[in-house]
Amino acid sequence: MYELLNYILGDLMTRLINPFDMAVTQLTSVAKLIDLDPNVLEILKKPKREIIVHLPVKMDDGSIKVFTGYRVQHNDARGPYKGGIRYHPNVTLDEVRALAMWMTWKTAVMNLPYGGAKGGITCNPLEMSKGELERLTRRYTYAIREFIHPYIDIPAPDVYTNEQIMAWIMDTYSALAGRNEPGVVTAKPIELQGSEGRTEATGFGVMVTAREAIKKLGLNNSEITVAVQGYGNVSYWAAYYAHKWGYKLVAASDSKGGVYNPDGINPVDLLKYKRETGSVINYPKARNISNEELLELSVTVLVPGAIEEVITEKNADNIRAKIISEGANGPTTPKADKILFEKGILVIPDILANAGGVTTSYLEWVQNLMRYYWSKEEVLSKLEKRMVDAFEGVYRISREKNIDMRSAAYIIAVSRVAKAIELRGIWP
Numbered sequence: 001m002y003e004l005l006n007y008i009l010g011d012l013m014t015r016l017i018n019p020f021d022m023a024v025t026q027l028t029s030v031a032k033l034i035d036l037d038p039n040v041l042e043i044l045k046k047p048k049r050e051i052i053v054h055l056p057v058k059m060d061d062g063s064i065k066v067f068t069g070y071r072v073q074h075n076d077a078r079g080p081y082k083g084g085i086r087y088h089p090n091v092t093l094d095e096v097r098a099l100a101m102w103m104t105w106k107t108a109v110m111n112l113p114y115g116g117a118k119g120g121i122t123c124n125p126l127e128m129s130k131g132e133l134e135r136l137t138r139r140y141t142y143a144i145r146e147f148i149h150p151y152i153d154i155p156a157p158d159v160y161t162n163e164q165i166m167a168w169i170m171d172t173y174s175a176l177a178g179r180n181e182p183g184v185v186t187a188k189p190i191e192l193q194g195s196e197g198r199t200e201a202t203g204f205g206v207m208v209t210a211r212e213a214i215k216k217l218g219l220n221n222s223e224i225t226v227a228v229q230g231y232g233n234v235s236y237w238a239a240y241y242a243h244k245w246g247y248k249l250v251a252a253s254d255s256k257g258g259v260y261n262p263d264g265i266n267p268v269d270l271l272k273y274k275r276e277t278g279s280v281i282n283y284p285k286a287r288n289i290s291n292e293e294l295l296e297l298s299v300t301v302l303v304p305g306a307i308e309e310v311i312t313e314k315n316a317d318n319i320r321a322k323i324i325s326e327g328a329n330g331p332t333t334p335k336a337d338k339i340l341f342e343k344g345i346l347v348i349p350d351i352l353a354n355a356g357g358v359t360t361s362y363l364e365w366v367q368n369l370m371r372y373y374w375s376k377e378e379v380l381s382k383l384e385k386r387m388v389d390a391f392e393g394v395y396r397i398s399r400e401k402n403i404d405m406r407s408a409a410y411i412i413a414v415s416r417v418a419k420a421i422e423l424r425g426i427w428p
């Protein structure tokens with residue numbers, strides 16, 4: 001009975017908070033702000049193509065399990081579709097649709113010559129063997145092979161997918177094509193024509209945008225303090241570059257809790273400790289704090305770099321950071337956004353702050369197409385220029401219109417895509 005009730009409630013919740021409805025509502029409100037042509041709005045409300053595939057996979061115990069996979073291609077007016085592939089038990093068509101639309105805005109705000117797409121397979125990768133994951137990945141690639149291509153749609157990793165999975169996609173696609181096609185996916189291993197700098201790219205970008213905000217606010221460089229929530233790929237590299245540029249990392253956390261030292265923490269030493277013990281907590285050179293306390297510290301820069309919806313209407317009023325650079329996707333709720341804006345806190349939105357990953361994916365793809373490779377320094381310097389340019393554009397619009405940076409980013413993104421659609425026209 002209890003399980004049944006839980007199931008019904010869960011299903012109801014999914015239907016109540018439909019991510020795609022949320023994405024469309026967001027688009028509709030931006031459309032009003034920019035007086036978007038209603039015909040273009042109608043086009044943008046729907047993905048151009050939705051692919052659903054059912055994938056029979058031989059499991060290790062000899063049985064066959066049929067998984068459902070998706071690839072949703074939202075818009076390609078500005079260039080080939082681009083977006084990650086997610087392996088998760090909660091993957092639904094509406095979630096993939098929403099994520100595909102968000103990718104269209106992310107590539108547009110960064111001015112990358114791409115559109116937006118997303119893929120997903122409803123599965124639990126944590127319960128699957130490496131062999132099962134490989135067979136699932138190859139079957140999925142086979143099933144969507146006609147719809148991906150270096151000039152059509154270029155997948156990348158997302159939740160619970162990684163460079164090994166990208167290597168299998170690249171290999172399967174290349175085998176079917178009869179030639180080597182590294183440009184069909186990005187975030188591949190370096191040995192398979194991946195790009196230098198990809199690992200640190202997102203955290204680096206998060207800190208580059210924070211640094212630009214620090215300059216705009218005219219803050220003194222020697223007094224900058226930084227707190228990062230999470231200590232995974234994004235937050236660690238954000239902390240690493242903060243330290244490298246002379247800012248003081250004062251707090252970091254993970255799912256078990258956080259640590260705080262107002263005199264500063266060495267990010268490399270903290271990572272070493274986390275690797276040895278499995279968590280940042282009880283780090284001897286700092287004191288323990290909770291994740292909630294970390295978010296409310298009086299710091300210059302706060303990086304929510306772990307999970308979504310951690311800054312809500314409940315704690316937004318207590319946030320004391322001057323700048324928030326959103327490493328994670330969706331860490332701030334719309335109600336919290338409003339409160340933070342009224343408090344004068346500069347929020348660098350996720351589609352800008354954490355776009356270092358997709359931007360380096362773009363740089364990887366360019367290298368794959370020309371079969372010529374750049375050093376890490378070259379990649380990071382090209383990435384830095386793109387992050388700074390995008391930040392400048394968003395900041396300018398936010399000041400001109402006296403709106404928050406998230407609305408400004410959406411205005412730029414939707415306007416760019418709309419312009420491309422208008423210029424291309426509708427054919428046939």
Ligand code: NAD
Nearest residue numbers: 202230231232233234235254255305306327328329354357
């Ligand atoms: P990760 O798995 O490497 O690290 C996640 C970190 O968050 C870990 O330290 C984990 O302990 C911590 N964490 C988990 N639950 C937590 C909780 N309840 N409270 C506090 N900390 C918690 O993941 P990542 O690649 O660093 O990604 C983090 C976020 O950034 C995600 O939202 C992801 O979608 C987003 N993102 C990542 C990239 C990228 O290139 N890796 C790009 C864009 C956006």
